[in-house]
Amino acid sequence: MPRSLCKTREKTSTKIGRASALMLSRCLINNPEKQQSKQAMTTPQTLSTELLQAFGQTHYIVHHEPPFTMHIGRPCSELKILMTDQNALSAAFITAWNPFSQNLPAKENKARQNELKATLKKSGLTCIDGIGQHPSNNWPGEVSVLVLGLDLEAAKSLARHYEQHAFVWAAGDGVPELVQP
Template sequence: MSTLPPELLQAFAETEYIVHHEPPFTMHIGQACPELQALMAEHFTLSATFITAWNPFSQRLHNKENKARQDELKANLKNRRRTFIDGIGQHPSNQWPGEPSVLVLGLRLDAAKSLARHYEQHAFVWATSDGVPELVQP
């Protein structure tokens, strides 16, 4: 059961999750993403997680603090030897600034939830090999 306000859930659902792959591609919640599916197949992985460390619990922080949090997330992933690609989550019409994020390949759902809790995120994007991104609350 969700404890998030409906308008926040709707904003997350409408956000465009852009992966800075070559070429870049955009994921939308609930819509098949052939580029994501192909990327997972190419890396022989069954899951992908799109996550950020910016703006814990949707509270805006200064860019310097957000950048430090994101750098820590990336260092954490590198230490775990996880493959990830930079990206950004950007709502197409609201005034919330885009949040630098990463698409992590091959992270188990429980590990993704743990990461989201550690970085104080309300939600993250999760996809299995079908390439359909879904919003998950940790």
């Protein structure tokens, strides 16, 4: 095998992550129809304790075969296995629904989510549909996507672009954590 191809999985995955971050940045910046005002690209300063608690209690369901549920701060063996199988050192569970927790009509949410998925498709990363659902069902579930191999900075960029207060991210240990962009 040529020396240039003899890379550790970590180095390869890191380069893929950087490449995907660059690709996603180009997709977001170079497409005028996807650009938003500076105000829309800015996340509000702090989240209420109630909202952070709700995010922490939400069930993040991945529509894989078989489906599995992630919980913030709890190891998820299914996620870890999936990441290992896909040679991914990280994963992000993200949505374009309900910007800054403002409930939008279903048609708008679907259009936003379709745009997110189209952007991710261009990156070549593995994406699996999912939904974030609070167990109380007081807030409608938000259609989401698990993106394997997406590095943290690229995930933050996507979350800011789609006006999200937070998203779920996991390193190779398979423990989902809540991240504010």
